[in-house]
Amino acid sequence: MRRLLATLIACLSCQAWAAGSDYQLTPVAIAEGVYSFIGELADFNPSNGGNIVNTGFIVGTEGVVVIDTGPSRRYGEQMRTAIARITPKPIALVINTHHHPDHFLGNQAFADAPIGALAETGKGIASEGDAFAENLFRMTGDWMSGTEVKAPDQVLLAGPLKAGGRSLILLALKGHTDADLAVFDEDSATLFAGDLVFNLRAPTTPHANIAQWKDALRDLDRFMKDHRVRVLVPGHGPIARDALPIAWTRDWLTWLDKSLRESAAEGLDMNETLTRPLPDAYRDIPVSGSEYRRSVGHLFPAAEASSLQHSH
Amino acid sequence: MIKLASTLACAILLITAATTPVLAAERATDPLDSPRWSDMEKGILSGAPYVFDARVRVEAPATAENPLNVPITIDATALADVKEILVFADFNPILEILRFYPDAAPAYIGFRVKLQQSTPVRAAVRTGDGVWHVGGTLVNTVGGGCTAPSMGSTSSEWQKRLNEVTTRTWNEGPMSGRLRMRIIHPMDTGLIAGIPPFHLESVVLSDEAGRPLARLEVSQPVSENPVFTLSRGSNAGALHARGRDNNGNTFNVRIPQ
Numbered sequence: 001m002r003r004l005l006a007t008l009i010a011c012l013s014c015q016a017w018a019a020g021s022d023y024q025l026t027p028v029a030i031a032e033g034v035y036s037f038i039g040e041l042a043d044f045n046p047s048n049g050g051n052i053v054n055t056g057f058i059v060g061t062e063g064v065v066v067i068d069t070g071p072s073r074r075y076g077e078q079m080r081t082a083i084a085r086i087t088p089k090p091i092a093l094v095i096n097t098h099h100h101p102d103h104f105l106g107n108q109a110f111a112d113a114p115i116g117a118l119a120e121t122g123k124g125i126a127s128e129g130d131a132f133a134e135n136l137f138r139m140t141g142d143w144m145s146g147t148e149v150k151a152p153d154q155v156l157l158a159g160p161l162k163a164g165g166r167s168l169i170l171l172a173l174k175g176h177t178d179a180d181l182a183v184f185d186e187d188s189a190t191l192f193a194g195d196l197v198f199n200l201r202a203p204t205t206p207h208a209n210i211a212q213w214k215d216a217l218r219d220l221d222r223f224m225k226d227h228r229v230r231v232l233v234p235g236h237g238p239i240a241r242d243a244l245p246i247a248w249t250r251d252w253l254t255w256l257d258k259s260l261r262e263s264a265a266e267g268l269d270m271n272e273t274l275t276r277p278l279p280d281a282y283r284d285i286p287v288s289g290s291e292y293r294r295s296v297g298h299l300f301p302a303a304e305a306s307s308l309q310h311s312h
Numbered sequence: 313m314i315k316l317a318s319t320l321a322c323a324i325l326l327i328t329a330a331t332t333p334v335l336a337a338e339r340a341t342d343p344l345d346s347p348r349w350s351d352m353e354k355g356i357l358s359g360a361p362y363v364f365d366a367r368v369r370v371e372a373p374a375t376a377e378n379p380l381n382v383p384i385t386i387d388a389t390a391l392a393d394v395k396e397i398l399v400f401a402d403f404n405p406i407l408e409i410l411r412f413y414p415d416a417a418p419a420y421i422g423f424r425v426k427l428q429q430s431t432p433v434r435a436a437v438r439t440g441d442g443v444w445h446v447g448g449t450l451v452n453t454v455g456g457g458c459t460a461p462s463m464g465s466t467s468s469e470w471q472k473r474l475n476e477v478t479t480r481t482w483n484e485g486p487m488s489g490r491l492r493m494r495i496i497h498p499m500d501t502g503l504i505a506g507i508p509p510f511h512l513e514s515v516v517l518s519d520e521a522g523r524p525l526a527r528l529e530v531s532q533p534v535s536e537n538p539v540f541t542l543s544r545g546s547n548a549g550a551l552h553a554r555g556r557d558n559n560g561n562t563f564n565v566r567i568p569q
Contacts, residue, residue: 267487
């Protein structure tokens with residue numbers, strides 16, 4: 001009887017565990033040997049466990065290249081399990097596109113593989129990683145248990161790179177953060193754009209420099225044409241077979257920048273700027289209201305400062 | 313005699329407070345239901361008569377994205393004869409944020425503040441009869457705003473630009489009468505080991521003739537490089553702003569209309 005009870009309790013807690021910890025990661029084949037895990041169009045919350053991001057992997061002749069590792073150790077582990085169902089090949093290289101938490105906190109699951117990123121990304125993870133992880137714990141809860149910062153151990157540079165038997169081209173850009181890496185797979189003509197490109201999901205701006213970001217989008221646009229990119233994987237939002245997500249991201253940033261400058265020039269303060277309505281085109285975009293308000297916090301002080309004049 | 317008179321005035325006020333039913337009823341419950349209210353009442357308001365008053369509007373985002381820069385707007389223009397506005401946050405390690413004396417200006421002020429944790433942010437508005445009218449709002453925040461070093465303390469840029477003032481006034485349109493003023497200052501709280509408190513202490517806004525329109529006493533929780541939004545009301549002409557920090561550094565600027 002006691003044993004039955006114990007089994008019952010074990011089952012119940014087992015079910016509770018399953019409900020709150022399975023990201024249900026399903027690899028979507030997006031090109032020959034290229035897969036992506038598509039995240040929710042939402043903010044970090046306790047029901048999605050931080051799975052709001054697009055990650056991916058490329059299967060080469062010798063091994064697998066992993067692009068971003070998700071928001072938690074658990075995500076990384078489940079991602080690795082899902083990869084193993086597709087191929088028995090070893091992990092040749094893990095790439096972190098930039099230093100935001102949903103892109104690298106799964107690194108622990110790949111601790112036995114080389115993990116590479118741009119130099120500035122490595123520095124950002126080392127200095128801000130713990131604070132990011134703490135914040136994600138607060139926002140998603142138990143999904144994060146066991147997650148610790150595992151910083152990249154390889155510095156990646158712009159240019160061609162052979163990994164796992166695939167030929168990649170790395171693009172070192174900036175604007176979403178101080179270091180944003182885009183990864184192009186030559187064989188499949190797939191471009192993983194990281195968070196330089198959002199698609200029908202409001203962009204995030206905690207470390208953004210909008211002028212640099214728009215320059216990066218111009219470079220990506222040109223790259224798409226020059227290399228006949230067939231598949232574009234944005235950091236957040238649906239995968240595309242054209243360059244429209246680049247234009248979409250550029251339009252959002254242009255609107256945001258203009259709107260904040262206008263607001264400052266009209267004399268509005270931050271509270272008044274926060275309550276300005278979004279244009280019709282953005283009202284139904286997922287998380288547009290909350291991302292706009294976050295962006296006001298990040299970017300309005302600078303817009304405001306440049307609207308004021310020196311007094312003597 | 314003067315002392316006796318003021319004691320009498322106090323007594324009369326207290327009697328009024330005790331016998332006016334509205335006052336007594338409103339005083340009974342804190343609309344924000346803060347466990348710290350009784351401490352605020354004793355410490356910040358020093359036991360003076362007060363009412364919770366919806367005419368004191370305190371605006372802030374319900375959830376503040378950045379605890380170092382939480383925008384606060386206080387509008388007490390619905391009250392007559394405002395002498396002083398005292399802004400404070402129940403759960404901040406430094407409770408007092410600023411005191412605003414709108415001598416000849418509307419009782420309206422906007423600025424940003426550092427919050428250490430989720431807290432009520434309140435404005436107590438003292439009218440000519442000596443009663444504090446209390447309004448407030450709850451702000452949820454990640455926290456850490458008061459114990460994170462200022463950007464200024466980690467760079468030398470502010471040393472070159474300390475007390476540099478930029479301003480702008482709006483003389484027509486929906487924002488007519490508005491003045492915005494930004495002052496470069498690290499506003500160090502003193503809560504971080506090795507960084508002593510270093511903050512703007514007073515700002516006085518006056519008209520061309522030197523008549524004070526508004527005075528501010530600023531405490532450490534006001535955000536780095538403070539930006540103040542004020543209303544000049546019907547006061548035309550150029551203005552002067554002068555200020556001083558707790559280390560004796562000063563500024564004195566003319567703000568053209």
